[in-house]
Amino acid sequence: MAWNFAAGPARLPDAVLAQAAAEIFRRGADGACALERPFSGPDFRALLARARQRLAELLALPANYRILFLAGGAMQQFSILPLNLCRPQQRAAYVNRGYWSARAMAEASRQADTIEFFPPADGVWALPADCAYCHITPNETVDGSACASLPETGAVPLAADCTSSFLTAPLAVDKFGFIYASAQKNIAPAGLTVAIIRDDLLERSPADLPAPFSYRRQAEANSCVNTPPMFAIQMAALVFDWIAEQGGLTAMAAAGRRKAARVYGAIDGSGEVFVAPVAVDQRSPVNIRFHLADSALTETFISEAAAAGLHHLRGHAHFGGLRASLYNAMPEAGAQALAGFITDFARRRG
Ligand SMILES: *Cc1c(COP(=O)(O)O)cnc(C)c1O
Numbered sequence: 001m002a003w004n005f006a007a008g009p010a011r012l013p014d015a016v017l018a019q020a021a022a023e024i025f026r027r028g029a030d031g032a033c034a035l036e037r038p039f040s041g042p043d044f045r046a047l048l049a050r051a052r053q054r055l056a057e058l059l060a061l062p063a064n065y066r067i068l069f070l071a072g073g074a075m076q077q078f079s080i081l082p083l084n085l086c087r088p089q090q091r092a093a094y095v096n097r098g099y100w101s102a103r104a105m106a107e108a109s110r111q112a113d114t115i116e117f118f119p120p121a122d123g124v125w126a127l128p129a130d131c132a133y134c135h136i137t138p139n140e141t142v143d144g145s146a147c148a149s150l151p152e153t154g155a156v157p158l159a160a161d162c163t164s165s166f167l168t169a170p171l172a173v174d175k176f177g178f179i180y181a182s183a184q185k186n187i188a189p190a191g192l193t194v195a196i197i198r199d200d201l202l203e204r205s206p207a208d209l210p211a212p213f214s215y216r217r218q219a220e221a222n223s224c225v226n227t228p229p230m231f232a233i234q235m236a237a238l239v240f241d242w243i244a245e246q247g248g249l250t251a252m253a254a255a256g257r258r259k260a261a262r263v264y265g266a267i268d269g270s271g272e273v274f275v276a277p278v279a280v281d282q283r284s285p286v287n288i289r290f291h292l293a294d295s296a297l298t299e300t301f302i303s304e305a306a307a308a309g310l311h312h313l314r315g316h317a318h319f320g321g322l323r324a325s326l327y328n329a330m331p332e333a334g335a336q337a338l339a340g341f342i343t344d345f346a347r348r349r350g
Helices: 014-023 042-059 074-085 099-108 199-204 215-220 230-246 248-268 295-307 332-349
Strands: 065-071 091-095 113-117 131-136 158-161 178-182 192-198 287-292 322-325
Touching (some): 014 230, 042 065, 042 248, 065 215, 074 131, 074 178, 074 192, 099 131, 099 158, 199 215, 295 322
Parallel strands (some): 091 113
Antiparallel strands (some): 065 192, 178 192
C-alpha cells in the first residue's frame, strides 16, 4: 500500500477516482463525454446546480450567500479580492499568521492600500473602521498552524483563504463576508477555486472590472461568464457527494482529529527524535509540520519512508524538514501507517 501525504495537489478519494472513470469519461449516446458538451447546455447546468446544492447542504449555507465556481487558484483571488471589495479610499486589513497570509497581503498591496495585523496576544482586535475587509488564513498550510479563534471584526467583513481547511470541519459561514478555497487540497483537481460571498458584498464589484474577475458578474452569470473549469467542477461534485455519504463535515472533523492525534502522538512520543515545532494549541490538524532533532537524518527518513510506502513527506522549502498532509481523502489507515513508521524510526535511529 502506498500513501501520498502531499500538501497539494493532494490525494482524492479512491471512490471518487473510480466514479470519475465511469461517469466523467464515458461517452454518451451523442458521442460526447461530460467534458465535451457545452457549458451552457442542460447537462452541465444541471451538474452545476447539483454541485452548488450539495455544497450548500454540507455547509448549512445561509440564504444570503452565493457560491461561485471560479477558474484559477487561490493566488488569483489574492489580487481579485481587493479589486472587487475595496472602494476607492478604503484599505484592507491583513492578519499575518504565516507564509500564505503574507503572500496574500503582498499581492493585494499591488491593488489596494493594506494594513498588516498580527493576532494580538490579549485577543483584543483593534481594526480600523475604514477597512473594506479583514483577510485571514485560518489554516496555514506551510507553517502547519491553525488559528484557535477568528478576529472580532465588527462591521468589517471577514475574508478568509480556507484553501487547506475547507470542508475538513463545519464552518460558521455567517461569520464571514467572503470565503475562498482553491480545489487541489481538498475539493478536486487544480484549476478551480470555490468562493462563497455574502450577497450585499456583490454590489461592491466595480463596473469596469474585467468580467471573468467580477464577483458580481460571475454571480449573475451562474459562474459561467466564460467557460468554467468543467472537469474540476465535475470532480468537485463527486467529492461533495462523497463527503455527504461519509456523514458530512462533522464526520470529516472527527476523522481528522483521530488521524492528527495518531501522527502528533507518534512525534511527541518519539523521545525527542522528532519535533513538532508548532505550539500545541495552534497545531494544524491537516498539515503536520515536523522535523528530526538531528537534521542529518532527514534524507534517510524520507528515503526509508518511501521504501515503506509513505510518500511526499518533504517539508515546504520555506521551512525545510518534514510535513504530512492529512486531508479528508487520507484514510485513517494512512495516518496509522505513518505514525507506526515514525515510532519505529525513532526506536531504530534515536
Ligand atoms: C495551496 C495554498 C495556496 C495557493 O493556492 P494556488 O491554488 O496554487 O494559488 C494559497 N493559500 C493557501 C492557504 C494554500 O494552502
